[in-house]
Structures are given as C-alpha cells and as structure tokens.
Amino acid sequence: MKYVKTIGLEIHMRIKSETKMFCSCKNAVALAPEANINVCPICMWFPGMLPALNAEVVRLGLIGGMMMNCEVNKYSRFDRKTYFYPDSPNSYQITQLYDPIVWLGSVKTLVNGETREFRIHHMHLENDAWKLIHTWGKTLCDFNRAWSPLMEIVTDPVFHDKEEVMEFLRELQKIMRAAGVSDADMEKGQMRCDVNLSIAPEWAKEWWMRTETKNVNSFSAIWRVIDHEYKRQLKIIESGGEIDQETRGWDDEKWTSTSQRSKEDAMDYRYFPEPDLLPINLTDEFISEARACLVELPIDRRLRYLNEYKLWDDDARILTADKALSDYFEGLVSLTKDPKRSCSYITTILLAIIKESEEINSVSELKFDMKQLARVIELVNWDELSSTNSKQVIEELFNNGGDADLIVDENNLRQKNDTWALEAIVDEVIANFPNQVEDYKGWNENIFGFFVWQSMKASKWQGNPKIFNELLKKKLG
Ligand SMILES: [Zn+2]
Structure with a gap:
C-alpha cells in the first residue's frame, strides 16, 4: 500500500527589535559576547516586576504577518502559558493562544520550477526563555535571551514532501530578511522549527495521528527528521501498530528521535489571559504605518x-x-x-x-x-x-x-577599434612573417592564431581581437 505523508510546521523566529519584548534591555539578536550582560530585574523575573510591551515588536510582527499576506487582527491579546522547565524561572510564557496578532495568510514560492502557495494558519507573538548551558557537570543560566521577542508562524498541514518544506522555509527566511523583521539565521538560533508529521494511505480522506518533533535547528536536520519520522511511522503501521500522538525530541548527533511527552492539549498549560498586560488594540494609523514598510516579495x-x-x-x-x-x-x-x-x-x-x-x-x-x-x-x-x-x-x-x-x-587597457590603424598593424605582421604566411596558405591553417597574437602584441595588447580576426581572414584568404 502506498502511504502519503502530511506535514505542518511551527517556526519560531527571533524578531529583530532593538530592545526586548517587555523591558528596555538590548535584544541581542546574535549571540552576545558574554553571558548575562543584557539583563535587568524585569527580564530576570524579580519579585514584583511588571512587563511593558515594546511597540517596535508589535510593529515588526505586524510587518512580518503582512509579508505573509495574513489578515490583521485589530484586537489581539496575550495569554499566560503555564509550565515548569528550568529555562523559565517564572514557570510561564507570555504568548497569544486565542487572539493572535495575524492569521490566514499564505507564502508563495517555486518548487521544482512550479509556483506553489502554502497556507499559513496564524502567527502569534511570544517571549523566548533563557538559555541553559550545560558544562563542567553543571548547568549555567544565561538571561541575555530571556524575553527576547519571537514570532511563532504556524502553517496548515499542507506539505507532502521534503522539497516543499525546504523551499517554503527558504522563502520564509528571505521574506523576513527582506522586510528587516528577522535575520532568521538557523545557526544563530534565530529560526527554529517544529515538524508535525502524520501518514495515511493514499485513499484515506483524513490523515492519521500526528507526532511533533521539536526544536529542529538546521535545514539538513529538518530533512533528516522528515525522513526518519516517515519511516518510523511506516514501520509501526506496517507491523499492525498505531501511532501515538506525542512530542518527540530530535538528536542530530545520533540521527534519531525519542519520545518526550504523550498527548497534551491546551488544558495542560492552564492558559488564561495575561493579567499583567492590556490587550493590543491596533489603530488604523499604526497599521498603515506598518503597511508602508512592506517591500516587494x-x-x-x-x-x-x-x-x-x-x-x-x-x-x-x-x-x-x-x-x-x-x-x-x-x-x-x-x-x-x-x-x-x-x-x-x-x-x-x-x-x-x-x-x-x-x-x-x-x-x-x-x-x-x-x-x-x-x-x-x-x-x-x-x-x-x-x-x-x-x-x-x-x-x-x-x-x-x-x-x-x-x-x-x-593601465593601457582601452581597446583600439580604429580599423585603419589596426589594418596597418596587420599589414606589417603579414610582411614580417612571409614563411608563416606561406605555411598558412599551403598546409597549416592552425597557424592563424599566431598572426592574431603577433598583431595583438604589435598593438601593445590594445587592439580589438575581433577586428584583427576579421582583417586577417580577409587578407590571408
Ligand atoms: Zn531586561
């Protein structure tokens, strides 16, 4: 039986604002030279701190959304996503679950010479966590990245092969760079990708259970993840098993993935409206200012x-x-x-x-x-x-x-195109080398290049070789 794979992507891109999402610390777009230099009590979650939304983040996010041809939501708001992980000291992330800033867009690109359009489900804004550095048997914390702004771009499940995914991601990278929204450099962690994949027999109308492989950090790793996950699911199905809906983690050194969490839904994160921030009400003026920053795709x-x-x-x-x-x-x-x-x-x-x-x-x-x-x-x-x-x-x-x-x-590089002057040179060359002329006419046509070379030399390499060629052909017959 032939199986079709269906893929959806969630892409995190670091927004290239001057300052962080909720405080005035510098947003270190690339890696900062030292740990914990772009920090303050707000982005270190000191007790009593309050976030204040950076308008530049909203503006750049809006531009990014419009570049993907999305509809703008004039009203959007933040939600608190509660989870514990050592990279988030406050045990929550500020994100947009219910009312994202933009939705329903599409990205056009060329796949194998054909124009294709891939649907975007929505894009929302959220903060990045801090960075954990595992070294010397210990784990160190770097807050430079804490509360750095991210766009999360969520596609519909519209991809069916690797080439489509790659071309789409390359296009997305170009779009965000062109608009100055993100540098989208995967090596620098400015772009990360989660890959959702499911397989189903060709005749099936609905795809089966999907898995999500998290935080894939390079184009080549995405390629490997798609291959690996497709084959892993195929093997399970063909031996009569069922696919679990789960989150998997990719290990790019071992080229394999492992199960991290089983089925989870919004309930598990206890989402609720972020009480420390007001909703975003975009004015027509703000939207048209952002629209004026759009560039040609x-x-x-x-x-x-x-x-x-x-x-x-x-x-x-x-x-x-x-x-x-x-x-x-x-x-x-x-x-x-x-x-x-x-x-x-x-x-x-x-x-x-x-x-x-x-x-x-x-x-x-x-x-x-x-x-x-x-x-x-x-x-x-x-x-x-x-x-x-x-x-x-x-x-x-x-x-x-x-x-x-x-x-x-x-540098005496100007080519001489004066046919009269060049003709005098050609005549001289022909007169100076009678034996070669005889050879050329008698039996050795390959010697033609010799006359061109001599003429070029006599013109101090300034004669136009095309004209010399024509003149010599005419005169030597
Ligand atoms: Zn700060």
Whole structure:
C-alpha cells in the first residue's frame, strides 16, 4: 500500500527589535559576547516586576504577518502559558493562544520550477526563555535571551514532501530578511522549527495521528527528521501498530528521535489571559504605518527576473537571496539596460571578489559607485574593453575606488577599434612573417592564431581581437 505523508510546521523566529519584548534591555539578536550582560530585574523575573510591551515588536510582527499576506487582527491579546522547565524561572510564557496578532495568510514560492502557495494558519507573538548551558557537570543560566521577542508562524498541514518544506522555509527566511523583521539565521538560533508529521494511505480522506518533533535547528536536520519520522511511522503501521500522538525530541548527533511527552492539549498549560498586560488594540494609523514598510516579495522579484529579464533560475535565486543584492542588481540594470550582462558581472565577478575579501561582506559596503560598474559594462558592450581586462578594472575599483575610464587609460587597457590603424598593424605582421604566411596558405591553417597574437602584441595588447580576426581572414584568404 502506498502511504502519503502530511506535514505542518511551527517556526519560531527571533524578531529583530532593538530592545526586548517587555523591558528596555538590548535584544541581542546574535549571540552576545558574554553571558548575562543584557539583563535587568524585569527580564530576570524579580519579585514584583511588571512587563511593558515594546511597540517596535508589535510593529515588526505586524510587518512580518503582512509579508505573509495574513489578515490583521485589530484586537489581539496575550495569554499566560503555564509550565515548569528550568529555562523559565517564572514557570510561564507570555504568548497569544486565542487572539493572535495575524492569521490566514499564505507564502508563495517555486518548487521544482512550479509556483506553489502554502497556507499559513496564524502567527502569534511570544517571549523566548533563557538559555541553559550545560558544562563542567553543571548547568549555567544565561538571561541575555530571556524575553527576547519571537514570532511563532504556524502553517496548515499542507506539505507532502521534503522539497516543499525546504523551499517554503527558504522563502520564509528571505521574506523576513527582506522586510528587516528577522535575520532568521538557523545557526544563530534565530529560526527554529517544529515538524508535525502524520501518514495515511493514499485513499484515506483524513490523515492519521500526528507526532511533533521539536526544536529542529538546521535545514539538513529538518530533512533528516522528515525522513526518519516517515519511516518510523511506516514501520509501526506496517507491523499492525498505531501511532501515538506525542512530542518527540530530535538528536542530530545520533540521527534519531525519542519520545518526550504523550498527548497534551491546551488544558495542560492552564492558559488564561495575561493579567499583567492590556490587550493590543491596533489603530488604523499604526497599521498603515506598518503597511508602508512592506517591500516587494522576494518571490515576485525572482519571477520577474525569470520572465522579464530571462535570467537562469540559479542566477535569479542567487540575486533574490538577499534584498541588498537584488536592489543593487536592479539599480545596475537601470543604468546599463542590460540585465543579462549585469547579472553575470555581479554573480561571476563581483560576488567572487567579495567572497575573497576579508573587509567587505556585501554589495552595500562597496567603496565605488555603482555607476562605475555600469561604465565597465558599457565599455565591454562597446568593445572598448575586453571582458578579460574588465575583471582587472573591477578589482581595482573594489580595492581603491576611483573612476573606471581613468583606470582603463592608466593601465593601457582601452581597446583600439580604429580599423585603419589596426589594418596597418596587420599589414606589417603579414610582411614580417612571409614563411608563416606561406605555411598558412599551403598546409597549416592552425597557424592563424599566431598572426592574431603577433598583431595583438604589435598593438601593445590594445587592439580589438575581433577586428584583427576579421582583417586577417580577409587578407590571408
Ligand atoms: Zn531586561
């Protein structure tokens, strides 16, 4: 019998606000250099402390929700989720169970070249716990992360294979980065994923019992979890067993998961409205200010590059991976009116130089004006600069800035296209090498390159090789 798997995801993303969710401590988006430096009595849950909601967190959350095409709930509120775990000294988390800030959205992406849309059930705001560090046989506590704001994005159970999940997560990462809502770096713990999976025979209308595998922290681990959980459930079903609804923990060193908790529901957490915080009533003004911060979706840019600019799929993917890069590319195209060449200069030359540089990590840090790169492309298009030499000019611009035309002239790189002058050189070369001319005409056509090389040399490498080729062909017959 053939079984189909159905997957739903819960993604936690750290919101990139300046300060934490309920106090004015710095929100260390990346790892702080030292433990317990971004802390205060509020985020350490000292007795009597009261949280105060950070409006920036609400604004960024709202932008994130709108970027996923969600409906905005003008009224939302926080609920207290009670549970004991050593990473939460107050024994509760402040979250939004009943009235999340946004819901009913969708994320569009390309899966194997096809446009697909995946439904978002809702997104709510909640606080992160502190961090436990297990070392020297002891457990240490770091509060830097305590009350850092998170978005929890919950999808409908809409995925049926790994590729769909991966493309969706990559798209989500791009969306939140483009909108400046989250850096969504999995390695830095800014994005974590819970994987809900169930299997059912192809003919079944409803899927069977699902399991939830918690806190999967890398794309490759998500891939492994889906594989592992599908096969584990299949084995149980095929040997006549039943799947327990349970929470499982993934061990990425052992590539296996273990049962952590059996069936749980909202009752177990004794949710109730958070008494220390007022509900959120969004004004029309606040919503329209957030709406004004929306940016073009990375997928729309990608489709535009494919359909209008006719770029290759890989190039379109690279150029839309990061908003600064797509902005740079589009700026360059507006100057050169040549999307293909602009793309190849960015992807094959500029990004390679940036990758090797220790100082510059992104196109937004470049020392030279974009107009200079556009000028280099123009010189190549006009045959005034060979594409081989153009790389040298870009390297010089990259290292020391300056003016493309000046660099070309100072280094004698300008190609000579004056056919009269080049013809005189060709005549001289032919006159200087009568034996080779005889060989060429008699039996050795392979010697043609020799004449081109001699002509280039005689022109001090400034003649246009295309013109030399044409002239030599004409004269040698
Ligand atoms: Zn604090």
